[in-house]
Structure formats: C-alpha cells, structure tokens
Amino acid sequence: MATDQLSATFAALADPTRRAILARLVTGERSVTELAEPFTMSMPAVSKHLRVLERAGLIARGRDAQWRPCRLEAAPLKEVAEWTERYRAVWEQRFDRLDAYLQELKATEKRHGRQRKK
C-alpha cells in the first residue's frame, strides 16, 4: 500500500472512474447519488471509489448525515503538478528535437523540389 502522500495520490488517480468523479467536482459539490448517475455501477462500487479518493485527500465530504456532499480538494493535484514540472525540460527538449527534425525534413524536401524544377 502507498505510504507517502504522492504515492497515495498517484494510486488514487490510476483509475478512469475516479478521474471522472474528480472532473465532475470541478464545478462544485455533489452528492454521492449525483456522482453515481453517469456510471453503470452499483452505489457500493461508487462509494468504494469515493473512499479511495477521500483517503488520498483528493475529496472531502460534508458532515451533514443526510446529504454528505463531496467536494474536490486540489492540494494533492498541486503536488502532482509540481512533481511533473521537473520533467518539463525533458519532454520539451524531445519535442524541440522532433521539431528540429521536421524542419530539416521540410528543408530537404524544398531542396529536392527545387532540384526537380531545374
């Protein structure tokens, strides 16, 4: 089991249903019933996903016993963004290199085009 916060966050995000739940919470609080609606999934299955998200600190739930609305807690996502940011230079370098290669290909094509015209 994940012990550090970042591992717990990544583990919680490694599921498309849980990511879809988070996406629906961007616009505001929602009840469990509302969250369950778009999924062809039993309420206990949705509740299980919510517990994983809650344990990872990605959602919090209201105290109201009748209606315990879920709300998004974005702090762990900020941590993910900060962690990922360290690798930006690597992927930008890769894409720069790919771009340089494409420019080179275009230049070669142009030269060949010109040669054909001669």
Added chain:
Amino acid sequence: MATDQLSATFAALADPTRRAILARLVTGERSVTELAEPFTMSMPAVSKHLRVLERAGLIARGRDAQWRPCRLEAAPLKEVAEWTERYRAVWEQRFDRLDAYLQELKATEKRHGRQRKK
C-alpha cells in the same frame, strides 16, 4: 489492471522507488546496475520496477544485449501535466481564498492593535 495510458502512467508513478529511478534518468541513460546502486534492493526487485516503468512507456531500454541502458521517455509525463493543468484554477482559487482570509486576519489584528493603543 490499468488499461488506458493515463491509468498505467499513474499506477507506475505510485511508488517512491520508481519515481526515484525516473529522477536519476533526467541527466541521461543509465545501466540497470547503476540504477540499482542507491537502493538497498535486490537486482530482481529493481528489474521488476523497471519492467513496470517500461510497460507504462516511462522508460525505454537500449537494444545492446550486454548493456541495455535505460532512458527516460517523458511523453506520458507530459500527458500527466496536461491532465493536472485542468485543476490549476481550483487550487489557485483555494490559495487565493486562503490568502484573502489571511489578509483579513491581518487587517483585524491591526484594528485591534489600534484600539488597544487608544
């Protein structure tokens, strides 16, 4: 098991050893032996982590049978960054709200300070 790319990436990142391996690859290719060095871990255990990273497309390995160097593949991390970016507004709003609250507290303190001086 994770079926989509983003889930596979998040699952692979949900482990501090695997994240440490990626961090060591930022500066360039490394052999499995070099990667295993800082960890009090058996070679098979390290190899298992490398297989998870490779399956998720986070590393690629050289073809040389003798020395199969590992290199970082940053494209899945770019996908993580793009996914996370959608939530930036949420955490910035939260921190803005916290900041507004702190400013308010400071202002109240100042007012109280002034009252005490009277």
